[in-house]
Amino acid sequence: MAIVVVPCPAQAAPVAEDSHALTQRKLDDLVGGSPGAPGGEVVAGDHHRTWQVTSGTTEVGAQRTFQRADHVQIGSYTKTFVSTVVLQLVAEGRVRLDAPIERYLPGLVDGNGYDGNTITVRQILQHTSGIADYLTPLPHHGGLYNPLLHQRTWMPAELVREALTERPHFPPGTRWEYSNTNYTIAGMLVEKVTGRGVGDEITNRIIRPLGLAHTSYPAAGHKAMPAPHVNGYIGVRALGVWIDVTEALNEPSYMGAAGSMVSTPDDMTAFAQALADGRLLPPAEMAEMTRFMPITVDQKADGYGLGLYQLRLSCGGEAIGHYGGTAGFGEVTMATADGRHATVVVNSPLPALNADMTTVVDAALCDTRT
Numbered sequence: 001m002a003i004v005v006v007p008c009p010a011q012a013a014p015v016a017e018d019s020h021a022l023t024q025r026k027l028d029d030l031v032g033g034s035p036g037a038p039g040g041e042v043v044a045g046d047h048h049r050t051w052q053v054t055s056g057t058t059e060v061g062a063q064r065t066f067q068r069a070d071h072v073q074i075g076s077y078t079k080t081f082v083s084t085v086v087l088q089l090v091a092e093g094r095v096r097l098d099a100p101i102e103r104y105l106p107g108l109v110d111g112n113g114y115d116g117n118t119i120t121v122r123q124i125l126q127h128t129s130g131i132a133d134y135l136t137p138l139p140h141h142g143g144l145y146n147p148l149l150h151q152r153t154w155m156p157a158e159l160v161r162e163a164l165t166e167r168p169h170f171p172p173g174t175r176w177e178y179s180n181t182n183y184t185i186a187g188m189l190v191e192k193v194t195g196r197g198v199g200d201e202i203t204n205r206i207i208r209p210l211g212l213a214h215t216s217y218p219a220a221g222h223k224a225m226p227a228p229h230v231n232g233y234i235g236v237r238a239l240g241v242w243i244d245v246t247e248a249l250n251e252p253s254y255m256g257a258a259g260s261m262v263s264t265p266d267d268m269t270a271f272a273q274a275l276a277d278g279r280l281l282p283p284a285e286m287a288e289m290t291r292f293m294p295i296t297v298d299q300k301a302d303g304y305g306l307g308l309y310q311l312r313l314s315c316g317g318e319a320i321g322h323y324g325g326t327a328g329f330g331e332v333t334m335a336t337a338d339g340r341h342a343t344v345v346v347n348s349p350l351p352a353l354n355a356d357m358t359t360v361v362d363a364a365l366c367d368t369r370t
Contacts, residue, residue: 020044020367024053026360027344030351031055036237037330037348039230041066043265044342044364047273050266051368058230058347060242068266071214071229072345073250074331075324075352077268078217078261079183081202083125083307084275085190087285088205094193097122097288104189108157112164119172121189124182125306126293132166133179134159135258144327150251153220159184159256176295176304180258183307187257198257210274215263220253226262232328233348242348249327259326268343272321272335290320299355300332309334311358315366325352332357340368 023042031040032055039056054066089095101109101124102116109116109131123129135144163181170177187198194201199217207215216226225246232250235242252260263271274280281289292303292310300323303310311319311334321334330352335341342364344357351357 020051020053020364023360023363023367024055026363027053027055030344030356030360031346032237033356034236034238035348035350037346037351038233038242039066040344040346040351041068041265042342042344042360042364043068043269044340044368045269046341046368047339050269052265060231060233060244066230066345067228069214069228069264071226071262071264072331072347073225073232073259073324073326073329074261074263074268074333075255075259075326075329075349076180076183077263077322077324077331077333078255078257078259079186080275080307080322081206081217081261081271082183082186082190082198082257083289084280085198085201085205086121086125086186087281087289087306089190089193090288091282091285095121095189097125101185101189104192105185108160108185108188109164113167114164121186122288122306123172124185124189126176127178127182127304128173128176128293129179129182130168130170130172130174130177131179131181131185132163132169133181134163134184135180144249147249149254150223150249150327153251154253154256156184156188156256159254160188176293176297180255183258184256190257202261206271206280210270212263212267212270215261215267215271217261218252220251222252223247223250230329230345230347232326234327235348236350245328255326259324265343265345268331268333269335269341272333272343273339273341276320276335276337276341277339300358311362313365314362315369319361319365321361323352323357325349330357332361334361334365336365340365342368 041054190198232246233242289306301309319334323332331345333343344360
């Protein structure tokens with residue numbers, strides 16, 4: 001890990017009056033505010049055009065601006081890919097949404113107050129299972145940013161066992177609480193039903209059919225980012241110190257089906273728009289995916305479906321998509337049914353935890369409309 005001391009915040013470039021000024025200002029505020037990031041970008045558009053604004057730099061000290069072809073860690077946006085595959089299996093009659101997870105993964109969710117017979121596939125995808133999150137700082141490990149956890153490879157069942165050492169947070173189906181463990185289990189479900197790796201299923205069912213040539217599900221132990229890529233940092237702008245963790249804290253098997261994928265802004269928006277256009281799921285399964293429940297505990301968005309957030313836009317209408325954060329990266333990608341899409345990427349994870357990311361993607365989607 002490289003530590004870089006930043007003497008002062010980078011100044012935003014002036015914005016021409018005929019550019020996407022509102023989106024630029026919101027992005028500059030996100031990057032230059034607190035906790036901030038070394039840099040960021042917005043890529044947005046519709047079926048006819050694509051535009052981009054950037055702020056700051058992809059690498060501290062290098063003054064290289066973000067490019068649409070740059071690879072980034074997409075974190076929990078991976079969940080939308082996984083949920084789409086599960087719902088395709090539902091459409092094929094190979095999985096039932098309201099069947100207990102015990103039917104497909106016997107004995108996995110059991111003990112310490114857990115019973116896989118009482119937790120459904122739907123509750124897993126919807127984050128209403130009550131299963132603890134293995135990425136939170138449990139007493140026996142330090143959570144996502146513990147460097148020691150990224151120096152070995154992990155099996156999904158190990159991560160589930162880590163989570164189950166903490167008792168259930170609530171009875172299944174009684175409330176909503178985000179847990180990465182749910183999607184570790186969802187990935188294991190895909191593998192059990194298909195007999196193939198969840199990354200292979202995502203590749204064969206989504207990446208190749210959509211031509212997402214710069215999107216991948218890295219294998220365990222493969223930390224190297226494809227070129228060109230953005231460098232990821234941990235730090236806080238007010239302290240003026242950024243630690244480069246591009247590969248050091250991103251062991252793919254530790255995130256797995258919960259957040260290990262790598263992509264580019266162009267590919268991320270292409271997937272989001274294909275999903276919003278109804279090109280990946282039959283109408284019945286798309287209706288299930290977009291049956292949103294209110295999520296008052298997460299101020300970033302208004303509702304959550306099956307691997308999808310719902311965002312009501314300030315200019316009217318709504319968008320669907322997902323947020324993502326890993327060590328070094330934060331992103332949100334959203335699309336609308338009328339053909340608009342936007343992705344926001346920053347090279348530090350903390351902005352992804354607050355509502356400021358939402359203000360940027362909202363501005364970009366509304367800016368595209370006007």
